[in-house]
Amino acid sequence: MPYSALSHLDCPRCGTRHDADRVQGTCSCGSPLLARYDLRQVAGQAGPRDIAGRPADLWRYHELLPVREAARVVSLGEGMTPLLPVPRIGGAFGVPDLLMKDEGLLPTGTFKARGAAVGVSRAAELGVAAIAMPTNGNAGAAWSAYAARAGMRSLVVMPVAAPRITRAECAAAGAELYLVDGLIGDAARLVAEAVARRPGYQNVATLTEPYRIEGKKTMGLEIAEQLGWRMPGVIVYPTGGGVGIIGIYKALRELLELGWVSGDLPRLVAVQSTGCAPIVRAFQAGAAASEPWPDAKTVAFGITVPKALGDFLILEALYATAGTAVAVTEEALLADQRLVARLEGSFICPEGAACVTAVRQLRESGWLSGLDEVVVLNTGTGLIYPDTVPDRAPVLSPSGSIPPRPPDSFTLSVPD
Ligand SMILES: Cc1ncc(COP(=O)(O)O)c(C=O)c1O
Ligand SMILES: [Zn+2]
Numbered sequence: 001m002p003y004s005a006l007s008h009l010d011c012p013r014c015g016t017r018h019d020a021d022r023v024q025g026t027c028s029c030g031s032p033l034l035a036r037y038d039l040r041q042v043a044g045q046a047g048p049r050d051i052a053g054r055p056a057d058l059w060r061y062h063e064l065l066p067v068r069e070a071a072r073v074v075s076l077g078e079g080m081t082p083l084l085p086v087p088r089i090g091g092a093f094g095v096p097d098l099l100m101k102d103e104g105l106l107p108t109g110t111f112k113a114r115g116a117a118v119g120v121s122r123a124a125e126l127g128v129a130a131i132a133m134p135t136n137g138n139a140g141a142a143w144s145a146y147a148a149r150a151g152m153r154s155l156v157v158m159p160v161a162a163p164r165i166t167r168a169e170c171a172a173a174g175a176e177l178y179l180v181d182g183l184i185g186d187a188a189r190l191v192a193e194a195v196a197r198r199p200g201y202q203n204v205a206t207l208t209e210p211y212r213i214e215g216k217k218t219m220g221l222e223i224a225e226q227l228g229w230r231m232p233g234v235i236v237y238p239t240g241g242g243v244g245i246i247g248i249y250k251a252l253r254e255l256l257e258l259g260w261v262s263g264d265l266p267r268l269v270a271v272q273s274t275g276c277a278p279i280v281r282a283f284q285a286g287a288a289a290s291e292p293w294p295d296a297k298t299v300a301f302g303i304t305v306p307k308a309l310g311d312f313l314i315l316e317a318l319y320a321t322a323g324t325a326v327a328v329t330e331e332a333l334l335a336d337q338r339l340v341a342r343l344e345g346s347f348i349c350p351e352g353a354a355c356v357t358a359v360r361q362l363r364e365s366g367w368l369s370g371l372d373e374v375v376v377l378n379t380g381t382g383l384i385y386p387d388t389v390p391d392r393a394p395v396l397s398p399s400g401s402i403p404p405r406p407p408d409s410f411t412l413s414v415p416d
Contacts, residue, residue: 089343119212131155206241234266234267234373240308242311268318
């Protein structure tokens with residue numbers, strides 16, 4: 001029984017079929033390529049009961065992943081993050097059935113570990129010796145860590161404004177790191193030029209290689225498995241390049257085709273910041289693709305993507321599931337980041353907080369009802385963004401004393 005049921009790659013735009021056993025970039029028409037599997041073979045070979053007996057990492061879905069040999073898996077123990085009920089936040093918002101998939105527990109602290117684990121493993125299996133990528137920081141940290149684990153070289157370019165810790169993570173993993181005084185699109189141009197001059201390097205920028213999305217789709221597989229092979233009503237996702245939302249949509253459609261889940265797909269919600277909302281604008285216009293967002297800027301740095309290569313795939317997922325797209329303000333998402341930490345104990349990243357704010361807004365607008373089962377993705381740990389929460393600890397002299405009662409500023413309150 002083969003470890004992977006990968007059959008080929010196909011182009012979602014022009015339909016051209018591509019060989020999956022060669023290193024591939026995008027289609028000649030410019031579209032990202034999607035991995036396809038022999039799902040009939042998978043159905044004959046494994047089922048939910050087999051999966052249940054496997055180790056608690058994302059490789060438990062190996063038939064639906066592209067790595068052909070188990071021995072080629074490069075792992076730091078990624079996957080099977082908790083799907084936590086967050087009843088106090090849900091109660092405060094009027095969405096009692098609110099769950100949070102907490103990706104902050106993954107190696108390198110974000111869901112980027114999923115794409116990196118699968119992408120690096122498959123690249124190494126196909127003989128790639130060096131990877132190069134533009135990043136908003138978190139993906140660079142993850143890919144350089146997995147490249148180090150695979151014994152591969154890595155070249156990373158990120159904006160100067162990317163989270164500081166991600167620079168240190170790349171440097172620690174031995175990546176060749178450059179900063180650009182610009183946005184991720186500027187980094188992408190620099191990487192593409194460098195790769196053209198450096199034989200042996202593969203450009204693994206978002207959606208320019210087919211396997212990162214396969215790693216990220218495991219978020220969708222895990223959500224279904226953790227709910228007992230059932231789909232939730234709504235999934236809310238912070239959308240930058242859109243790999244995660246495209247991956248979740250792809251995963252759930254594969255599970256439907258396998259017959260491991262049934263019923264309607266969840267309504268998918270793409271969340272962006274009002275400082276960079278190209279997908280929201282395109283969705284509101286009913287457009288099939290987005291326009292570049294000028295002067296993009298948000299504290300939720302991972303979703304600062306003015307023009308996503310896979311925008312048409314994100315929009316298709318929203319339209320096909322009767323989903324929606326929502327923009328949230330910086331003030332609201334930062335307030336909700338703190339609220340989640342205070343009410344639930346989880347210090348989430350600003351991107352995850354944007355999803356929490358989106359739930360609040362969608363409940364207020366009536367798009368969500370009090371009966372909906374809603375899963376929000378917290379895509380990373382708040383520890384990456386320590387400056388998003390002001391600390392206000394008074395400094396005491398050794399002979400000082402602590403007040404007998406906590407000041408008002410320390411009491412728990414739930415803003416409306
Ligand atoms: C923490 C975090 N959340 C969300 C995103 C957006 O990811 P996607 O490309 O899947 O839309 C990123 C991307 O950098 C990120 O770092
Ligand atoms: Zn094509």
